[in-house]
Amino acid sequence: xETRPLxxxxxxxxxxxxxLPDLLKEFGFAAQAFSSAEEFLMSKHLSETKCxxxxxxxxxxxxxxxxxxLARRRQEIPIVFITAHRDEKVRPRLIEQxxxxxxxxxxxxxxxxxxxxxxxxxx
Amino acid sequence: MRLKHAEExxxxxxxxxxxxxxxxxxxxxxxxxxxxxxxxxQSVLDYFGKSFEELTGWANSDPVHPDDLPHVxxxxxxxxxxxxxxxxxxxxxxxxxxxxxxNVRGFPLKNTDGRILRWCVLLTDxxxxxRAEAQLAGEKRLLEMVASSCALxxxxxxxxxxxxxxxxxxxxxxxxxxxxxxxxRIGAVPSLPATFNDPVDGxxxxxHVGPCGHAALSKKQVIATDLKTDPLWQExxxxxxxxxHGIRSHWSTxxxxxxxxxxxxxxxxxxxxxxxxxxxxDLIAQVTHIASIAIERASSEAALKRSEAFLAQxxxxxxxxxxxxxxxxxxxxxxxxxxxxxxxxxxxxxTLELIGTRxxxxxxxxxxxxIERASSxxxxxxxxxxxxxxxxxxEYLHLxxxxxxxxxxxxEYIGAVQDVTQWRSSEEALGKARAQLAHVTRVMSLGALTxxxxxxxxxxxxxxxxxxxxxxxxxxADPPNVDGARETARRTIRxxxxxxDVISRLRALxxxxxxxxxxxxxxxxxxxxxxxxxxxxxxxxxxVKPELADELPIVAGDRVQLQQVILNxxxxxxxxxxxxxxxxxxxxxxxxxxxDRGVRLSVQDAGVGFAPESINKLFDSFYTTKSNGMGxxxxxxxxxxxxxxxxxxxxxxxxxxxxxxxxxxSVAEGVAVSAVVALTDQKPxxxxx
Numbered sequence: 161x162e163t164r165p166l167x168x169x170x171x172x173x174x175x176x177x178x179x180l181p182d183l184l185k186e187f188g189f190a191a192q193a194f195s196s197a198e199e200f201l202m203s204k205h206l207s208e209t210k211c212x213x214x215x216x217x218x219x220x221x222x223x224x225x226x227x228x229x230l231a232r233r234r235q236e237i238p239i240v241f242i243t244a245h246r247d248e249k250v251r252p253r254l255i256e257q258x259x260x261x262x263x264x265x266x267x268x269x270x271x272x273x274x275x276x277x278x279x280x281x282x283x
Numbered sequence: 284m285r286l287k288h289a290e291e292x293x294x295x296x297x298x299x300x301x302x303x304x305x306x307x308x309x310x311x312x313x314x315x316x317x318x319x320x321x322x323x324x325q326s327v328l329d330y331f332g333k334s335f336e337e338l339t340g341w342a343n344s345d346p347v348h349p350d351d352l353p354h355v356x357x358x359x360x361x362x363x364x365x366x367x368x369x370x371x372x373x374x375x376x377x378x379x380x381x382x383x384x385x386n387v388r389g390f391p392l393k394n395t396d397g398r399i400l401r402w403c404v405l406l407t408d409x410x411x412x413x414r415a416e417a418q419l420a421g422e423k424r425l426l427e428m429v430a431s432s433c434a435l436x437x438x439x440x441x442x443x444x445x446x447x448x449x450x451x452x453x454x455x456x457x458x459x460x461x462x463x464x465x466x467x468r469i470g471a472v473p474s475l476p477a478t479f480n481d482p483v484d485g486x487x488x489x490x491h492v493g494p495c496g497h498a499a500l501s502k503k504q505v506i507a508t509d510l511k512t513d514p515l516w517q518e519x520x521x522x523x524x525x526x527x528h529g530i531r532s533h534w535s536t537x538x539x540x541x542x543x544x545x546x547x548x549x550x551x552x553x554x555x556x557x558x559x560x561x562x563x564x565d566l567i568a569q570v571t572h573i574a575s576i577a578i579e580r581a582s583s584e585a586a587l588k589r590s591e592a593f594l595a596q597x598x599x600x601x602x603x604x605x606x607x608x609x610x611x612x613x614x615x616x617x618x619x620x621x622x623x624x625x626x627x628x629x630x631x632x633x634t635l636e637l638i639g640t641r642x643x644x645x646x647x648x649x650x651x652x653x654i655e656r657a658s659s660x661x662x663x664x665x666x667x668x669x670x671x672x673x674x675x676x677x678e679y680l681h682l683x684x685x686x687x688x689x690x691x692x693x694x695e696y697i698g699a700v701q702d703v704t705q706w707r708s709s710e711e712a713l714g715k716a717r718a719q720l721a722h723v724t725r726v727m728s729l730g731a732l733t734x735x736x737x738x739x740x741x742x743x744x745x746x747x748x749x750x751x752x753x754x755x756x757x758x759x760a761d762p763p764n765v766d767g768a769r770e771t772a773r774r775t776i777r778x779x780x781x782x783x784d785v786i787s788r789l790r791a792l793x794x795x796x797x798x799x800x801x802x803x804x805x806x807x808x809x810x811x812x813x814x815x816x817x818x819x820x821x822x823x824x825x826x827v828k829p830e831l832a833d834e835l836p837i838v839a840g841d842r843v844q845l846q847q848v849i850l851n852x853x854x855x856x857x858x859x860x861x862x863x864x865x866x867x868x869x870x871x872x873x874x875x876x877x878x879d880r881g882v883r884l885s886v887q888d889a890g891v892g893f894a895p896e897s898i899n900k901l902f903d904s905f906y907t908t909k910s911n912g913m914g915x916x917x918x919x920x921x922x923x924x925x926x927x928x929x930x931x932x933x934x935x936x937x938x939x940x941x942x943x944x945x946x947x948x949s950v951a952e953g954v955a956v957s958a959v960v961a962l963t964d965q966k967p968x969x970x971x972x
Contacts, residue, residue, distance in 0.1 A: 172821075173742050173746075175742070175743060175745075175746035175774065175777070175778050175781070176742070176745060176746060176749070178746070178774060179746050179749040179750045179753060179771065179774055179778075180749055182749075182750075182753045182767070182771060183749050183750075183752055183753040183756070186752075186753055186756040186757065186760075216822075217738075217818060217821050217822040218821065219821050219824070219826060220824075222822075222824065242745075244737070244738040244739075244741035244742045244745060244818070245737065245738050245741075245818065245822065246737055246741070264741070265741045265742060265744065265745035266741060266744040266745035266747070266748040266749075267745065267748070268748070268752075269748075269749075269752040
């Protein structure tokens with residue numbers, strides 16, 4: 161019944177989990193928020209997810225940890241990293257490891273949309 | 284008949300002369316005007332042990348000591364030629380071969396018309412007097428040597444020679460005792476060869492040595508009349524040595540110090556078995572007394588020289604000079620070092636005016652004030668002033684003086700002056716270095732913090748922008764989603780506040796540049812540091828567990844510095860766990876009450892820990908176990924804590940990892956309450972925590 165692509169937001173920051181799904185819905189996507197990588201891995205939404213907006217630094221499993229875990233499970237969901245830690249060295253490394261994009265918080269609506277479109281083209 | 288009468292008369296006269304000399308109770312002789320011996324009384328014959336015939340040829344034989352003979356002959360001949368009384372002192376050989384001193388007086392016997400008929404010669408034994416005189420002169424010479432600070436060896440050598448001259452046919456020696464051994468040291472044994480002396484030098488003082496050892500230990504004179512036969516000395520170490528050198532008797536007398544300690548022994552050796560006469564005992568008593576004076580004087584002089592040298596050296600090393608100042612006469616005595624400090628020629632006479640020329644112009648008033656005050660009262664004083672040296676350099680001096688009154692009631696100061704220039708400059712350098720270190724750590728923390736700050740600020744900004752975008756989109760929709768827009772706008776405001784909080788925290792952390800003491804709630808300070816470093820810790824997958832005690836007493840201190848310490852401990856703990864993958868990277872930060880109303884904060888990690896042997900080095904500057912660290916953090920942290928009258932230490936955990944803790948005293952309760960009120964009043968606004 162749900163035809164809109166599901167975007168999952170995985171971030172330990174509450175304000176991100178509150179705000180980002182609303183914007184994604186305004187864009188016309190379906191959105192789900194998860195406070196940790198572990199929660200997302202256990203979720204039934206995992207298989208439906210067309211793209212993950214994934215925080216890099218989180219307690220427990222980090223964003224890259226989740227990326228590796230999904231690769232190990234051969235679940236190739238496009239990932240767009242979002243991080244408040246502006247480290248230019250991190251971005252190319254994450255993209256090299258298969259991420260679609262790495263956005264530095266705060267990012268603009270246009271950048272987010274562009275990254276999502278790129279991700280969805282892949283899936 | 285006439286001839287017979289004349290012969291008779293002559294015989295009577297001869298008899299008369301013989302009768303006259305025989306009647307004299309001392310040795311006496313009658314000689315003719317030409318000098319031939321005519322009559323000698325029995326005591327002369329007895330003394331010399333020779334016949335009348337033997338003695339008539341005295342001038343060509345040995346009754347008179349050969350050294351005295353020419354003089355005696357000359358004096359006698361002069362008197363005979365002139366017909367005047369003569370008197371001479373000379374040594375005469377007794378029957379046993381001993382020379383004794385005699386006063387020899389000859390006077391003419393004249394007839395009524397003044398013609399000299401005969402000479403009468405009287406011999407008076409003056410040996411005791413001569414000996415006493417010689418002994419006195421010898422002792423006087425020895426004492427003069429002692430008084431004029433001759434070397435001890437020279438004095439003791441002269442002393443031995445004196446005894447050898449006075450008491451015939453003996454060898455003398457002085458053996459000193461070094462009680463730290465105790466060992467014998469040769470003081471002087473001038474007339475015996477090295478083959479006899481060398482083996483004795485350094486011998487341990489014991490009864491086994493021989494009479495010397497006995498005398499030294501028993502503090503009594505020991506007379507070994509015959510080393511060869513006396514069974515007492517059969518086993519003694521000295522015996523074979525002595526016998527090999529032809530020594531048979533050995534008299535050893537202790538030389539006492541004034542306090543009764545034995546300084547050494549005085550020894551007389553004879554080549555024949557012998558025991559001392561009373562005269563010899565008197566001589567021994569006299570010379571051991573002189574030896575004692577000489578030895579004590581030498582050792583006290585050596586001690587004095589040593590202590591003078593020590594003092595000069597100590598003054599030089601510590602840059603302390605000493606002085607004495609007699610106020611009434613303005614007499615000033617300076618130590619060598621003080622001349623050096625002031626760079627004055629050691630030969631100049633020091634006056635207050637001269638000192639004044641070196642005093643820094645800005646300190647002259649202080650200097651004069653000090654002199655005035657010191658002159659008017661006798662209390663101790665100390666002050667610091669500067670010198671302006673000829674090369675325009677500045678020296679800092681610290682002066683301490685003690686006032687006393689001498690026997691005449693005059694005021695006198697004895698004092699010490701220390702050159703503290705180096706301390707001053709090194710203190711300044713140290714302060715500078717410490718400030719630089721503190722700055723370095725601050726900058727290093729800043730670098731690490733910048734990332735955290737950016738993260739903390741970016742997080743709410745991201746929320747704001749996302750919410751604002753959503754809000755616009757909701758309002759642009761047809762129909763506009765006003766409720767949704769209102770909700771997102773509200774979230775925008777909340778995130779804005781959140782960003783503002785972060786900024787406030789940063790301002791609190793960095794606004795104060797210099798050390799400032801204020802009342803600090805350690806829990807609050809800790810929470811701020813955790814909040815600022817949380818993202819960094821999370822990135823390192825560190826799980827922070829704060830356990831902050833309730834009602835923690837307030838401490839007084841520099842909030843920023845204390846937070847630097849906490850931050851440093853957190854980062855160290857995080858770094859220590861960076862290679863840990865087999866267990867949770869758990870970091871426990873705890874505040875609690877400490878003994879004596881103190882406050883303790885500890886940071887416990889589950890990291891690699893440290894080797895027990897390195898515990899003392901952990902706090903050294905530049906000691907680090909990290910490949911990229913400078914190792915300054917812990918040492919600066921410790922100095923910060925110590926500046927807060929606290930201490931910082933490290934312990935190994937029972938399990939993995941280490942715990943770093945510090946404790947600092949809290950402020951007294953009353954003070955805390957009022958000060959906290961004051962502090963809270965100062966704060967512009969309470970912020971949500």
